[in-house]
Amino acid sequence: MLDEARKQELEGALLSFRTTLEAGPGGTASWQWLEDGASTSQKSANKFLLCSYIDYRWRDTVAPRKVIQLVEQEFIDPDDIWASIRAIPFECWNHSFSERPMHATRARHNGVWELAVRMGRLFHDDARELWREHDLQTTLGRVSDDLLFGPQTSRMTVGALWDEELVAGVADVKADLHVRRVTGRLCAGREFSVTEATDATRELHPANPWLLDWPLFRLGKNYCLRSGPKCADRPVRHACTLGGGRSPAVS
Numbered sequence: 342m343l344d345e346a347r348k349q350e351l352e353g354a355l356l357s358f359r360t361t362l363e364a365g366p367g368g369t370a371s372w373q374w375l376e377d378g379a380s381t382s383q384k385s386a387n388k389f390l391l392c393s394y395i396d397y398r399w400r401d402t403v404a405p406r407k408v409i410q411l412v413e414q415e416f417i418d419p420d421d422i423w424a425s426i427r428a429i430p431f432e433c434w435n436h437s438f439s440e441r442p443m444h445a446t447r448a449r450h451n452g453v454w455e456l457a458v459r460m461g462r463l464f465h466d467d468a469r470e471l472w473r474e475h476d477l478q479t480t481l482g483r484v485s486d487d488l489l490f491g492p493q494t495s496r497m498t499v500g501a502l503w504d505e506e507l508v509a510g511v512a513d514v515k516a517d518l519h520v521r522r523v524t525g526r527l528c529a530g531r532e533f534s535v536t537e538a539t540d541a542t543r544e545l546h547p548a549n550p551w552l553l554d555w556p557l558f559r560l561g562k563n564y565c566l567r568s569g570p571k572c573a574d575r576p577v578r579h580a581c582t583l584g585g586g587r588s589p590a591v592s
């Protein structure tokens with residue numbers, strides 16, 4: 342449970358920082374391959390889903406580069422990228438990890454091939470099937486339970502779809518290392534667990550915790566570093582337990 346007064350202060354600070362990010366260069370840009378919103382093509386939707394599976398964040402570039410290399414340059418940009426992946430025998434795909442890894446881990450690299458199988462079997466090779474009802478919780482269940490994205494990557498995926506108004510509902514933050522560290526330092530002066538970060542962000546902005554994801558991630562990536570936070574002049578310092586010397590917000 343968070344102290345009510347501190348909660349409002351922290352919520353205000355994070356939403357204010359989000360507004361600053363939105364006003365910055367590219368701040369209102371769409372997620373890559375979802376720029377066409379409801380008119381997103383099968384080809385673009387599939388590239389977005391593959392990119393989400395190998396984990397990309399707002400404007401981070403490694404995963405999109407991997408997708409472009411495989412889908413656009415190697416496969417020559419087909420509508421059905423899953424069929425192209427399945428056409429590669431699994432042993433060959435496994436072997437390709439050493440030459441063209443789709444992820445830092447072999448397990449996730451091979452997971453791309455298994456994802457292609459599930460997409461064919463469950464969703465007709467069309468990622469748009471995941472959000473056809475426009476319902477966030479239904480889509481989250483498909484991404485998490487049917488496609489086995491993992492809980493945090495699933496949250497990011499549906500959060501991106503919410504940003505582009507392709508699903509409606511309330512989404513949680515992706516409680517990764519950055520988000521856990523910043524949420525914990527802000528609220529309690531220490532890193533939070535996944536559960537603590539999820540609960541805290543639900544309390545901080547119950548209308549839609551996902552809106553806190555971007556400011557928390559950017560703070561963690563750019564300022565609130567694991568090895569030592571750069572607190573001076575940071576936008577949320579006045580509200581922060583660790584950097585601002587405030588009393589913990591947790592009771």
Ligand code: SF4
Pocket residue numbers: 523526527560564565566570571572573575577578581582583584585
């Ligand atoms: S004020 Fe310091 S400790 Fe607090 S969120 Fe910012 S960088 Fe992290």
